Amino acid sequence: MAKVAVHPNHRLISSEDVKGTNVYATDGTAIGDVDHLLIDNVCGRVAYAVIRFGGFLGLGYSHYPIPWAALKYEVKLGGYVTGITQQQLRDAPVFSIEAWGNRSVEATVHKHFGVANYWDLAAPA
Amino acid sequence: MAKVAVHPNHRLISSEDVKGTNVYATDGTAIGDVDHLLIDNVCGRVAYAVIRFGGFLGLGYSHYPIPWAALKYEVKLGGYVTGITQQQLRDAPVFSIEAWGNRSVEATVHKHFGVANYWDLAAPA
Numbered sequence: 001m002a003k004v005a006v007h008p009n010h011r012l013i014s015s016e017d018v019k020g021t022n023v024y025a026t027d028g029t030a031i032g033d034v035d036h037l038l039i040d041n042v043c044g045r046v047a048y049a050v051i052r053f054g055g056f057l058g059l060g061y062s063h064y065p066i067p068w069a070a071l072k073y074e075v076k077l078g079g080y081v082t083g084i085t086q087q088q089l090r091d092a093p094v095f096s097i098e099a100w101g102n103r104s105v106e107a108t109v110h111k112h113f114g115v116a117n118y119w120d121l122a123a124p125a
Numbered sequence: 126m127a128k129v130a131v132h133p134n135h136r137l138i139s140s141e142d143v144k145g146t147n148v149y150a151t152d153g154t155a156i157g158d159v160d161h162l163l164i165d166n167v168c169g170r171v172a173y174a175v176i177r178f179g180g181f182l183g184l185g186y187s188h189y190p191i192p193w194a195a196l197k198y199e200v201k202l203g204g205y206v207t208g209i210t211q212q213q214l215r216d217a218p219v220f221s222i223e224a225w226g227n228r229s230v231e232a233t234v235h236k237h238f239g240v241a242n243y244w245d246l247a248a249p250a
Contacts, residue, residue, distance in 0.1 A: 012172055012225060015140040015162040037140040037164070039171060041198040044243075046169040047137055073166040100137060121169075 011075065015039075022079035023051055023071070034080070035063055040118065047118045049080070053089070065095060069115035084113055136200065140164075147204035148176055148196070159205070160188055165243065172243045174205070178214065190220060194240035209238055 013021075021034040032053040040047045048065035071080040092112055099105040103119075110117045138146075146159040157178040165172045173190035196205040217237055224230040228244070235242045 011165055011167050012163045013166050015143045015164060018140045018164070038137045039140060039143070039162070039164075040136055041138050042136050042200070044171040044193045044246075046164060046171075050139075068169045075167070118169075 022077070023049075024074075024077060024079055024081045026081060026083050031082075037068075038065060043119065045118055045121065064089060064092060065109075067110050067113050067115050068118060069110070069121070070113045088113060136198075147202070148174075149199075149202060149204055149206045151206060151208050156207075162193075163190060168244065170243055170246065189214060189217060190234075192235050192238050192240050193243055194235070194246070195238045213238060 015037070018034055018037050022030055023032045023034065025031050032051045035050045035052045037046050038048040038050065039045070046068045049068055049071055050063055050065045053062050053064065066082065066084065070084055071082050073079075074081050093099075093105065093108050095105075095109070099109075103117075107117055140162070143159055143162050147155055148157045148159065150156050157176045160175045160177045162171050163173040163175065164170070171193045174193055174196055175188055175190045178187050178189065191207065191209065195209055196207050198204075199206050218224075218230065218233050220230075220234070224234075228242075232242055
C-alpha cells in the first residue's frame with residue numbers, strides 16, 4: 001500500500017487545488033476563476049462551479065454558481081471554457097438560500113444556461 | 126443575480142469543506158476521514174476519495190485513494206459508509222506516480238474494490 005501525495009494527471013484535480021482555476025469565454029478572453037465547486041455527495045457529480053467573475057460584468061467581482069455542464073475543461077488551457085454570455089449572467093435566476101436543494105429552482109437555472117440538469121446525468125448508483 | 130455564500134443543502138458540499146468528512150465501516154465504526162477528493166475535470170465526476178485511515182490498519186495514519194463508487198454518502202450520518210475491509214486495504218494495488226492516468230492500473234484498483242470504473246459511469250458530455 002502506498003501513500004499518494006502526487007497526482008500529476010492533469011485530468012484529475014484535488015479538491016484542495018480547485019480554487020483559482022481560470023475560466024475563459026469561447027473567444028479566449030479570461031472572464032474569471034473558480035472559487036469553489038459544489039459536489040453532490042450522493043451521486044458523486046460536480047453540480048456547480050461557483051465562479052468569481054471579474055470585470056466581465058462591469059460590476060467588480062461577483063460570484064455566481066454555473067451549472068457544471070455549461071463549462072468544458074480544456075486540458076491544454078488548464079482551465080474551463082464557457083459559452084455563457086454577459087446577458088445570460090445578468091438575467092440569471094436569483095439563487096437564494098432556499099433555492100439550494102429545490103429542484104424546480106435548480107432546473108430553472110439549468111434551463112436558463114441551456115444545459116441538462118446535473119442530476120439527470122448521474123448514472124444509477 | 127445573487128451572491129451565494131451559503132448552501133445548506135447537505136447533499137451538496139463545497140470543495141472547500143470536503144476535508145474531514147467521516148468514513149464509517151458498515152458496522153458503524155469510524156475508520157477514518159476524507160483528506161481530499163480527486164475530481165475528473167473532464168467528465169465532472171468524483172473519481173477517488175483519498176481517505177486518511179487511522180488505527181483501522183494498526184499502522185497509525187495512512188492515506189489511500191478509494192474509488193468513489195466504494196463509498197456511499199449517508200445524509201443522516203453526514204459521512205460515507207464503505208464495505209471495504211482491512212484485508213482489501215492491505216492487499217490493495219500500489220498507486221505509484223505513474224499509475225495516475227494509467228487506465229489499466231486504475232482499472233485494477235477498481236476491480237480490487239469490486240466497483241465499476243468511474244469513467245464507465247460518466248454520461249456522455
